[in-house]
Amino acid sequence: MNHPQKLYKYRSFNPYTLRLLCEDKVYYAHPNSFNDPLDSNPTIQNDLDINSLKNLYQRMHENDSKRHIGKIFEFENHFGNNQELTIQEYKVEQSTHFKMCAANQCDNMKIQAKDEADFIQKLTKECKTFLDKKLADWGVLSLAKRWDCPLMWSHYADNHHGICIEYDTEKSYCRTLNSVDYSGQRSIKASDLMQSELHGSIEAWQKIQKAYFFKKASDWKYEEEWRCLASARPGEHAAPFRISGIYFGLRCDPAVIKTIFLLLCNQNEPRVSFYQINDLKGDYSLDKNEIDFDQRAIYYAGGFLLRKSDNRLLSEFII
Incomplete structure (x- = not known):
């Protein structure tokens, strides 16, 4: 299946998020921890x-x-x-x-x-x-197709106080990256289990995986979710993608912006891009502006962020 070149993870800003960024890790959740008890809980259709x-x-x-x-x-x-x-x-x-x-x-x-x-x-x-x-030891990494969904910012990024991490999927080593299907029934055919368990059918096993991990109720369609599976135990694992951007929410504290910039600005090429989320006047859509955080063109003076080119104060990022 073709997948988007970029996928996104909405997160609140807290010490745990900071540690994941520091260690370049992601969290694969156990399905039992999902907020929807019907998610990853199919029935068997005999x-x-x-x-x-x-x-x-x-x-x-x-x-x-x-x-x-x-x-x-x-x-x-x-x-x-x-x-x-x-x-x-x-x-x-x-x-x-x-x-x-x-x-x-x-x-x-x-x-x-x-x-x-x-x-x-x-x-x-x-x-x-x-x-x-x-499947008890399988973990699920949930990602989103969009960075500009207001509901996702509200539900998963601390009411726009948090961040959205952009991952570049071009060089992914995740073999089970698929989109979530919001249609159909949450059931697995017993005949597919038979083909998988008794005859080792790969096709049947893929059907079982899809029905188990990649189906949700239509009410969740706004998430446009993509999932990556880990057959190791749920928990923290090395990120299967490279971080390519960080989006800061409408209400994100300037101290959070500065902290994450200082953490990620020295990464090797290609560099991480930083964006500030903005609202569009007269509309409910979200927009973004790239923050010019090129370390070679910025220096610090008295706790303020200054641009060398014109010595102009970036007042919106005063710490």
Whole structure:
């Protein structure tokens, strides 16, 4: 998918934002922390016969058990040369055990179910649980397509007191950068899970990813959101893009502007651009003016920012 050359992150100005800028990091959020509980929380639409659904459940149960054991044991470090079982033998032994456990659990569910419809519902619910656990360690970096959305400034940048970070996506190393789809249903077909889990279908897995992470209700359409996924644990990671610009909100404190400029002005080429957000008279649109913060043409005197060319005070940025 073609993506915009620039994407944006609206943020409040606080010590955490400052640290992310200092360390050139971004925060990948866990879906459980999203402000919309329906976001990244799809349902499973069963389109399989009961036997196929049982097979899917058992395979997902097995895979979940393998992941769980894999987290407990780091096999290469856990087993020494003197161990009776090799790593591969251990995996084979455990795989057989997992299959037996999955089959027994499936039989127990069938016994406890009121009828076939209840059994299908239980199987479908468990498949969703296994999928959630599989994706529990994935993080989401949320970005915006625009820097000039008043609602985004209000909701995510401290009511225009904050900043908007511009990222250049031209040399991105994010392999899962996609736009959010605000149409359709928030559901995943059981047949796609079957193709992915039992047959290793990449196409089916991509459909699952899209339905899980890249769909939101139409009410959120104003965000024009793009997302980048990290399969490592949620949290701070190196930024997958280069910062190319900083936009300062309508109400941004001049001290914040000076602080961020001093932090980023010495970065290597290409240099970071700085913009002040302005309102358009008689309109509700936002505009921008580039701030001439070329360090080679500016010096400081008595806490004021002066331009060498004409020694003119930049009064709007008095600290």
